[in-house]
Amino acid sequence: MFFPLYFTGKLEDTLLTQLAYFRWELQKTVAGYNWTDAVEGGLVGIYYDYIRFYKKNPHISPEAKERLTEFIKTTKSDKDRFAADYCTWISYEYEGKLRLNNYVRDIFYRYCPFPEDIRLKMAQKPAFSPFENRYKNRRKKDILKLQSKINKFHKKNTSVPIELKDYMEFLEK
Structure with a gap:
């Protein structure tokens, strides 16, 4: 720029x-x-x-x-x-x-998406609440998918890649 x-x-x-x-x-x-x-x-x-x-x-x-x-x-x-x-x-x-x-x-x-504190304020308004619900549901689904991938690493007794750990931390925030 x-x-x-x-x-x-x-x-x-x-x-x-x-x-x-x-x-x-x-x-x-x-x-x-x-x-x-x-x-x-x-x-x-x-x-x-x-x-x-x-x-x-x-x-x-x-x-x-x-x-x-x-x-x-x-x-x-x-x-x-x-x-x-x-x-x-x-x-x-x-x-x-x-x-x-x-x-x-x-x-x-x-x-x-905006930061969580802003999203929670926005979700109090009826125009934004369905979007926040969908956002949370998508986030939960992504966490479950990633958790299953991490569990596969644990079952094979191999170390989990740092990228997956970082992504899990990001999703849980």
Whole structure:
């Protein structure tokens, strides 16, 4: 990221946009050639799928579809659309101000979650409580899968790789 010596824009907004671009490119690189796949592509794949097939999505209201059509007309690329939604997620949804539609909110809640204390505050609001429940259920499922892998190492009397231990610590936080 490069910034001019004399910067006249809003630094916070510019940094947030650059971080969104970085996250988009990083996720694309990690997903590889499957980046457009909703299952294998992770955050970028699901967002790409959302933009491509929003008209057929029954979880998006007709008003939101109209706003999204206008949004798509005014932005150049999927990366720019993602950056705009990501900035909205970080700037407004973080404070509990609802600006995104439920489908995008679910995507970001799943792939870009806030710290636990913020999530617990958000979960007290009816708009966020189902997302928190799904997030906790996914986390429990991931812990169970990882625990079964770790148990296989214990049964073979081999040492558990440090990466698995670290990932388990991360999931349990």
